[in-house]
Amino acid sequence: MGDTTVRTLEGRTAQPTAADAPMEATTGTPEKPASAGAGDRAVPVTHRTRLDRLRTPRHPRIWFEILLIAVSYWTYSMIRNAVPEQKAAAMRNADWIWRTEHTLGIAVEKSVNHAIDSVTWLIVGMNYYYATLHFIVTIGVLVWLYRWHPGRYAAARLVLFATTGVALLGYYLYPLAPPRLMAGESFVDTVVVHHTWGSMASGNLKQMSNQYAAMPSMHIGWSLWCGLTVFAVATAPWARILGLLYPAATLVVIVATANHFWLDAVGGMLCLAFGFAVVRLWYGSLPHRLPRHAAAESPASRTKPPATSPAVGSGAGA
Numbered sequence: 001m002g003d004t005t006v007r008t009l010e011g012r013t014a015q016p017t018a019a020d021a022p023m024e025a026t027t028g029t030p031e032k033p034a035s036a037g038a039g040d041r042a043v044p045v046t047h048r049t050r051l052d053r054l055r056t057p058r059h060p061r062i063w064f065e066i067l068l069i070a071v072s073y074w075t076y077s078m079i080r081n082a083v084p085e086q087k088a089a090a091m092r093n094a095d096w097i098w099r100t101e102h103t104l105g106i107a108v109e110k111s112v113n114h115a116i117d118s119v120t121w122l123i124v125g126m127n128y129y130y131a132t133l134h135f136i137v138t139i140g141v142l143v144w145l146y147r148w149h150p151g152r153y154a155a156a157r158l159v160l161f162a163t164t165g166v167a168l169l170g171y172y173l174y175p176l177a178p179p180r181l182m183a184g185e186s187f188v189d190t191v192v193v194h195h196t197w198g199s200m201a202s203g204n205l206k207q208m209s210n211q212y213a214a215m216p217s218m219h220i221g222w223s224l225w226c227g228l229t230v231f232a233v234a235t236a237p238w239a240r241i242l243g244l245l246y247p248a249a250t251l252v253v254i255v256a257t258a259n260h261f262w263l264d265a266v267g268g269m270l271c272l273a274f275g276f277a278v279v280r281l282w283y284g285s286l287p288h289r290l291p292r293h294a295a296a297e298s299p300a301s302r303t304k305p306p307a308t309s310p311a312v313g314s315g316a317g318a
Contacts, residue, residue: 060146060153069142076164081210083171090175090212094182097215097261106262109179109255110187116256117188126253127196134219137246141226149233151294155279155287156229163221163275170267171213178214180258187258216267217260223250224272232288 101107117123138160145153180189190196223246230243254260280286 060150062146065142065146065157072161072164076168079168080171080213083168083175083210083213086175087177087212090177091182093174093215094177094179094261097176097263098179098182098185101262109258109261110185112252112255113179113188113190113258117190117193120194123190123256124194124196126256127191127194129249129253130219130257130259131197133250134222137226138222141229145229145233149292151291152233152287155283155285155290156225158282159272159275159279159287160222160225161275162278163225163271164218166274167216167218167221167268167271170216170271171210174215175212176215176264177212178259179261181211190257214260215264216271217254217264218268218271219250219254219260220247220265220268221271223247224269225275228272229287232286 098107101109116126142153142157142160145156149156179185179187227243227245227247230246231240234240234243251265254265255262276286283290
């Protein structure tokens with residue numbers, strides 16, 4: 001008799017009576033608040049906050065992405081090149097890196113630089129690789145994600161942006177000269193020696209770029225982002241293999257051309273790890289675990305509570 005509802009003989013549920021009210025209070029069952037408004041109509045409840053919507057992958061818009069990437073790279077370049085070129089500190093840091101690598105037994109940059117420089121066609125190809133693929137492959141992976149994996153695009157792009165953003169702190173806090181600029185170490189500046197074009201770090205274009213921003217290496221940060229993204233998302237075995245080979249080849253190139261130490265590459269990897277951590281916190285998942293296609297959201301779905309329906313299996317694409 002103390003139940004809040006009474007089952008009738010016909011199996012129907014009767015509403016609680018006034019006599020049941022004291023017993024309802026003792027059982028601790030919360031009472032429903034009175035509905036406000038005329039006709040006792042329920043007020044629509046916003047079941048998704050603005051933050052929730054921002055953290056939900058949405059289909060990217062091409063004009064916005066082009067503008068965002070262009071402005072972001074321009075801003076990154078301006079800030080990177082505006083960092084004071086602290087030559088004395090950069091040279092001291094380079095000497096310390098070189099001594100540390102000797103202590104660790106990994107100071108083979110000079111041997112690699114001289115060995116590959118002796119093969120003209122190979123080192124010239126690496127010079128052009130260093131100057132061009134850094135941009136071409138990164139943009140190509142972004143376009144591929146935008147076209148074929150739009151649900152994962154924003155998260156993957158955020159990894160890249162966060163990685164690049166934290167790298168700026170490295171350039172400011174730890175100026176570092178590349179091996180080719182070290183005095184008395186006889187590294188070969190392969191762009192100057194072989195007169196190849198395109199590198200912002202050597203030749204006629206060096207005045208447009210900060211020469212002492214070698215730590216961390218964004219050639220490694222970006223190439224590893226490309227490689228891991230392709231490996232995690234692509235289904236073709238050959239594409240996944242190429243994804244892993246690309247950062248490995250980039251590592252050889254940055255050392256052979258005397259643009260970076262091995263430890264600069266470690267700095268780039270740490271920056272990338274930071275980028276993935278940011279995305280994991282923001283989206284609650286890594287990019288490749290998000291649905292391939294972002295679910296379309298209508299304006300009405302932002303205010304109406306979700307309808308109750310039987311549980312069904314998830315149909316998220318791989």
